[in-house]
Amino acid sequence: xxxxxxxxxxxxxxxxxxxxxxxxxxxxxxxxxxxxxxxxxxxxxxxxxxxxxxxxxxxxxxxxxxxxxxxxxxxxxxxxxxxxxxxxxxxxxxxxxxxxxxxxxxxxxxxxxxxxxxxxxxxxxxxxxxxxxxxxxxxxxxxxxxxxxxxxxxxxxxxxxxxxxxxxxxxxxxxxxxxxxxxxxxxxxxxxxxxxxxxxxxxxxxxxxxxxxxxxxxxxxxxxxxxxxxxxxxxxxxxxxxxxxxxxxxxxxxxxxxxxxxxxxxxxxxxxxxxxxxxxxxxxxxxxxxxxxxxxxxxxxxxxxxxxxxxxxxxxxxxxxxxxxxxxxxxxxxxxxxxxxxxxxxxxxxxxxxxxxxxxxxxxxxxxxxxxxxxxxxxxxxxxxxxxxxxxxxxxxxxxxxxxxxxxxxxxxxxxxxxxxxxxxxxxxxxxxxxxxxxxxxxxxxxxxxxxxxxxxxxxxxxxxxxxxxxxxxxxxxxxxxxxxxxxxxxxxxxxxxxxxxxxxxxxxxxxxxxxxxxxxxxxxxxxxxxxxxxxxxxxxxxxxxxxxxxxxxxxxxxxxxxxxxxxxxxxxxxxxxxxxxxxxxxxxxxxxxxxxxxxxxxxxxxxxxxxxxxxxxxxxxxxxxxxxxxxx
Amino acid sequence: xxxxxxxxxxxxxxxxxxxxxxxxxxxxxxxxxxxxxxxxxxxxxxxxxxxxxxxxxxxxxxxxxxxxxxxxxxxxxxxxxxxxxxxxxxxxxxxxxxxxxxxxxxxxxxxxxxxxxxxxxxxxxxxxxxxxxxxxxxxxxxxxxxxxxxxxxxxxxxxxxxxxxxxxxxxxxxxxxxxxxxxxxxxxxxxxxxxxxxxxxxxxxxxxxxxxxxxxxxxxxxxxxxxxxxxxxxxxxxxxxxxxxxx
Numbered sequence: 002x003x004x005x006x007x008x009x010x011x012x013x014x015x016x017x018x019x020x021x022x023x024x025x026x027x028x029x030x031x032x033x034x035x036x037x038x039x040x041x042x043x044x045x046x047x048x049x050x051x052x053x054x055x056x057x058x059x060x061x062x063x064x065x066x067x068x069x070x071x072x073x074x075x076x077x078x079x080x081x082x083x084x085x086x087x088x089x090x091x092x093x094x095x096x097x098x099x100x101x102x103x104x105x106x107x108x109x110x111x112x113x114x115x116x117x118x119x120x121x122x123x124x125x126x127x128x129x130x131x132x133x134x135x136x137x138x139x140x141x142x143x144x145x146x147x148x149x150x151x152x153x154x155x156x157x158x159x160x161x162x163x164x165x166x167x168x169x170x171x172x173x174x175x176x177x178x179x180x181x182x183x184x185x186x187x188x189x190x191x192x193x194x195x196x197x198x199x200x201x202x203x204x205x206x207x208x209x210x211x212x213x214x215x216x217x218x219x220x221x222x223x224x225x226x227x228x229x230x231x232x233x234x235x236x237x238x239x240x241x242x243x244x245x246x247x248x249x250x251x252x253x254x255x256x257x258x259x260x261x262x263x264x265x266x267x268x269x270x271x272x273x274x275x276x277x278x279x280x281x282x283x284x285x286x287x288x289x290x291x292x293x294x295x296x297x298x299x300x301x302x303x304x305x306x307x308x309x310x311x312x313x314x315x316x317x318x319x320x321x322x323x324x325x326x327x328x329x330x331x332x333x334x335x336x337x338x339x340x341x342x343x344x345x346x347x348x349x350x351x352x353x354x355x356x357x358x359x360x361x362x363x364x365x366x367x368x369x370x371x372x373x374x375x376x377x378x379x380x381x382x383x384x385x386x387x388x389x390x391x392x393x394x395x396x397x398x399x400x401x402x403x404x405x406x407x408x409x410x411x412x413x414x415x416x417x418x419x420x421x422x423x424x425x426x427x428x429x430x431x432x433x434x435x436x437x438x439x440x441x442x443x444x445x446x447x448x449x450x451x452x453x454x455x456x457x458x459x460x461x462x463x464x465x466x467x468x469x470x471x472x473x474x475x476x477x478x479x480x481x482x483x484x485x486x487x488x489x490x491x492x493x494x495x496x497x498x499x500x501x502x503x504x505x506x507x508x509x510x511x512x513x514x515x516x517x518x519x520x521x522x523x524x525x526x527x528x529x530x531x532x533x534x535x536x537x538x539x540x541x542x543x544x545x546x547x548x549x550x551x552x553x554x555x556x557x558x559x560x561x562x563x564x565x566x567x568x569x570x571x572x573x574x575x576x577x578x579x580x581x582x583x584x585x586x587x588x589x590x591x592x593x594x595x596x597x598x599x600x601x602x603x604x605x606x607x608x609x610x611x612x613x614x615x616x617x618x619x620x621x622x623x624x625x626x627x628x629x630x631x632x633x634x
Numbered sequence: 635x636x637x638x639x640x641x642x643x644x645x646x647x648x649x650x651x652x653x654x655x656x657x658x659x660x661x662x663x664x665x666x667x668x669x670x671x672x673x674x675x676x677x678x679x680x681x682x683x684x685x686x687x688x689x690x691x692x693x694x695x696x697x698x699x700x701x702x703x704x705x706x707x708x709x710x711x712x713x714x715x716x717x718x719x720x721x722x723x724x725x726x727x728x729x730x731x732x733x734x735x736x737x738x739x740x741x742x743x744x745x746x747x748x749x750x751x752x753x754x755x756x757x758x759x760x761x762x763x764x765x766x767x768x769x770x771x772x773x774x775x776x777x778x779x780x781x782x783x784x785x786x787x788x789x790x791x792x793x794x795x796x797x798x799x800x801x802x803x804x805x806x807x808x809x810x811x812x813x814x815x816x817x818x819x820x821x822x823x824x825x826x827x828x829x830x831x832x833x834x835x836x837x838x839x840x841x842x843x844x845x846x847x848x849x850x851x852x853x854x855x856x857x858x859x860x861x862x863x864x865x866x867x868x869x870x871x872x873x874x875x876x877x878x879x880x881x
Contacts, residue, residue: 137650142659215666219659227651249670257677261820269805270816272681285805288813293684297677579650619645 028569036152038144039569043151044130045462048455050158051122052536057162058113059529065106068098070522072504072515086170100503104173105191107501109165111176112199114444116206117161119309121154123451124248127312128217128241130458134560135235137226137577139570142219146212153209157202164198172199175501177298180273180291184265187279196266200259207252207259214245214252221245226559228579233598235558235583236329239336240315243343244308250347251304258297265289292357299350306443307346311339313450314381314410317403319583320457321385323556324400325392326594328584331384338377338384345374355423356430364423371421378414382407393587393594397554398472402453405480406446412484413442416491431501434494437487445483452479455539460553464566465546471538475531482528489517557583557597580620581613664859668866671828675870678821682877685813707810709879715782726879732775733875736829739768740868747861750854755843758854762840765864769833776826783818818878825874828867835860 037043064083067074077096080087086102089095129147133140141147164171173191174183178199186193221242225234234242264270265286273294274286322329329335351359351367385407394400416438419425429435452475459467493514498505505511505518552561559579563571577599585596590608602609603617647654655662690705699711710725717728742764749757786801786808799806802815809815839860848854 143663146663211667211670215663215670218666219662222655222662223653223657223659225650227649228645229650230646230648233650249666250673253670253674254677257674257681260824261678261681264804264816264820269803270820271805271813272685272816272820288685288689288811290684290688293681296684297681300677 036148038140038148040129040133040141040144040147041462041567041569041571043147044126044128046151047121047125047129047154048462050155051118051126051451052539054113054117054122054158055532056536057165058110058118059532061106061110061113063526063529064098065103065110066522066525068103068503069505070519070525072506098503101173101190102170103503104175104189104501105170105195108173108175108178108191109171112161112172115176115305115309116203117158119444119447119451120210120305121206123447123454124241124244124308124312125151125154125213126451127237127316127454127458128213128245130462131237131560132217132220132241133224134461134563134567134571135238135558136221136224136229137559137579138220138224139572139576141216142224143216146216150209150212150216153205153212157205157209160198160202160205164195164202167194167198169193169195171195177295177302178262179298180262180265180294181277184262184274185277185279185284186266192266197263200263200266203259204256207256210248210252214248217241217245218249226576226579229598232333233579233582235315236318236332236335236339237312237315237558239339240311240318243339244311247304247308247311247343247346251301251308254297255301258294258301261297262294292354292359295354295357296350299353300347302353303350304346306439307342309447310443310450311342313406313447313453314339316450316454316457317385317406319556319558320399320403320453321388321407322584322586323457323554324395324397324403325388326395326586327388327392328582328586329384330387330390331380332582332584334380335384338380341377342374345370345377349374352421352423352426355426361423368421368423372418375414375418375421378410382411382414395554397456398467398469398476399453399457399554401473401476401480402449402456405476406449406453408480409441409446409449409483413438413440413446417442428497429494431499432494433490433498433500436500437490437494440487440490441483445487449479452476452535457554458560459539459542460549461560461563461567463543463546464549465542465544466549466553467542467546468538471534475534475538478531478534479528482524482531485524486521486528489521493517552597555593555595557585557595559598562597562599580616658855660855660859661862664862668862671866672870675824675873678824679873679877682817682821685817689811689813701809703807703811705810706814709881712783712809713779713879717778728775728779729875729879732772732779733871735768735775736772736868736871739765739772740865742768743861743864747854747858750848750857753849753854755846755849758843758848758857759840762836762843762857766833766836766840769829769836769864773826773829773833776822776829780819780822783815821874822878825867825870828870832860832864832867836864 033039034042037046064079067076075095076087076098077089077094079098080089080096083098083102086099087096088099090097129141132138169190171191172178172183172195173189174196178196182188183192183196186196221234221238231239261270261272265273271286271289273291274284274289275291277284277286318329318335349367349371351363352371355364355367389404416434420429420435420438456467456472459465496511496514498511498514505514549565551565554561559577562577564573578601579598580601581596581598583598585591585598585608587594588596588608591605592607596605596608601617601620602613603620606614609617645651653659686706692699692705692708696708696710699708701707701711713729714723714725715728716722716724742761746758746761746765749761784801784803800808802808802818804816804819805812807815839856842848842856843854848856
């Protein structure tokens with residue numbers, strides 16, 4: 002018992018301290034905006050950096066879409082921006098995109114979007130921002146480590162950003178950086194300094210991710226407010242928690258893989274290299290295996306997909322329940338399916354490697370495990386649909402983006418059933434079918450989750466509302482745009498069009514798709530342009546938006562019990578105690594259609610279920626504890 | 635204060651408002667970090683396994699064993715030297731001593747943690763010092779082991795093709811396929827880096843024990859946290875030792 006007592010005391014003392022600090026804490030520009038340890042500001046830092054990266058990543062995709070959609074275009078007008086990557090024919094003045102730079106564009110687009118936007122920008126933003134607010138904590142377990150987490154990410158971003166501008170160009174071996182291509186600078190220019198910077202940047206990124214993840218996990222386990230059991234956690238927190246667990250277990254494997262690759266590249270080892278000829282000359286490396294790298298990479302790479310997706314699914318659960326004015330359908334099934342996805346995400350990695358010559362028996366094992374993931378995914382989809390079903394829907398921009406996510410998750414998920422099949426994968430592997438699949442199910446779905454989160458929690462973040470009309474325009478342009486970009490790619494992919502090719506004009510087979518490619522490129526440009534509506538809305542509303550009410554979406558979770566612009570410590574007084582789950586929307590008998598988590602059952606006798614009336618006794622005991630607690634001070 | 639906490643509620647451990655596992659966030663973080671680090675080492679050891687089994691094994695008798703690029707060497711034949719005993723065949727004796735020293739330093743770490751529970755500052759200082767010494771001696775032994783491995787024995791056939799290359803580096807290896815040496819350097823080096831950082835952190839804790847920081851704080855939890863790290867580093871060595879020297 003003794004230990005329990007000590008820790009209880011520590012806990013109350015800790016909370017008390019935070020409160021104390023808040024009242025007397027003086028901040029200046031540096032400690033408030035730059036080297037802040039306040040989880041809310043750190044979340045915003047991740048968000049702004051993520052938006053910056055999304056712009057870069059999007060722009061890169063437009064550049065290579067220009068090449069793919071208009072292979073005969075004169076690119077000399079891009080010369081002022083891209084410099085030597087546009088080769089000008091001296092006789093005609095005709096400009097073409099450098100093929101190696103095309104590869105670099107594709108590589109950097111993938112790297113930036115997967116890691117810097119959808120991992121750091123999504124999980125980094127919302128885990129940091131929402132975990133303490135929604136579980137009822139003053140801050141993260143360690144604010145200092147949280148700050149380090151952002152600054153390691155910043156360092157990583159800076160290195161990656163610099164690599165865009167070096168003479169030999171950024172990494173160009175694809176975002177999966179398979180050796181031997183990525184290991185041999187002689188093979189492609191991008192495997193020189195660009196690749197080195199890529200690896201250095203990723204090492205910092207992994208450190209950042211690790212610092213963040215162990216902080217999220219410890220915070221969720223240790224700092225939940227009174228009454229906030231795991232079965233009363235909002236699904237957002239469950240998602241962030243499991244995402245952090247996946248991150249802690251999968252990123253270290255990439256770390257190991259990257260270090261081994263560094264040694265192969267720079268110190269003459271042959272972990273991944275064997276029997277290679279360049280320009281007819283044999284390399285001395287013997288004994289390694291590039292397949293080994295693929296195993297290590299995809300042991301991170303596949304869980305990474307869920308690191309990207311789970312937070313978006315969590316955000317969607319919260320937003321759909323709130324705006325359907327209905328409890329989320331199958332709360333426990335949602336948790337169960339997220340747990341299932343978490344566990345399964347570690348045992349399916351080899352479905353990325355069906356065509357590496359692996360044993361077909363092993364292939365069918367991984368096929369089976371992969372297809373099993375369809376079960377928890379389908380559970381989630383049906384739960385979203387049943388939550389929406391006959392709900393009192395409120396179409397806020399956040400709600401639209403959440404519904405958009407469900408749509409992408411279905412249409413992208415269905416193609417996953419094809420790709421997960423090791424026989425069909427022989428035809429579809431590395432084609433545009435794969436590109437279409439993962440851009441819908443993971444890229445666009447997660448991006449929509451990110452957008453939904455921004456629209457939904459903007460009032461809490463900045464104390465002002467975003468403009469809903471601009472939000473609707475942004476949503477419809479993006480939603481339609483995404484389908485127009487990625488739907489045609491299925492056809493192109495089934496026809497056998499391979500990924501990452503610079504141009505298809507030399508293949509007669511693929512000429513019939515020239516118009517479809519042009520269509521995709523135009524759609525991509527329109528979708529990209531539509532994002533500027535969001536940018537304008539975001540920055541304008543930050544300063545000039547309508548002042549937000551305390552609980553604009555009539556939501557149940559704890560963050561809406563804080564002041565309009567919460568200071569460091571989140572609640573000026575005591576942290577609210579939690580009595581009920583976060584989804585008491587439209588409860589029969591209640592006179593309002595939502596009952597926030599901190600309202601005790603004793604105050605809502607009209608809507609209580611029989612077992613909830615039992616809980617009133619427990620609440621009375623809590624009050625006693627609180628009184629005794631107060632007498633201490 | 636005790637009046638507050640002796641009031642019992644029917645709320646369970648996991649119902650919030652307290653640490654359900656009865657540990658501070660710092661210790662939780664250390665556990666999760668170690669879990670993460672365990673995955674890094676697992677990845678490296680799996681790498682070892684995969685590369686090891688893509689090479690030929692030695693099939694002849696142990697007595698007739700000769701170093702060759704054709705097959706993976708028998709570790710007993712590679713690591714058979716002991717300082718000051720030139721030319722004596724003492725298979726795995728030196729690495730055994732190293733391992734013993736590291737495990738002993740784990741024992742002294744346990745004693746330091748135990749002394750911390752008793753708030754016995756002098757004993758913490760004493761046992762932390764022994765732990766640090768153990769760590770440094772292990773690193774010293776590893777340095778000798780590496781240096782011997784790098785320079786080679788200058789005996790026997792060096793490299794099969796008849797060129798004279800003794801010892802090993804990241805690209806060439808007298809004892810067997812180059813990957814054997816590369817993996818040896820990489821994995822024991824990665825572990826050695828952990829030991830080194832452990833020694834540095836142990837030293838910081840040792841220093842702050844001496845200057846009374848933890849006495850004033852009222853507990854020696856920092857000693858427990860570095861203790862966890864130190865035991866983990868020891869445990870990893872047991873696996874590294876098993877893979878490189880015994881299997």
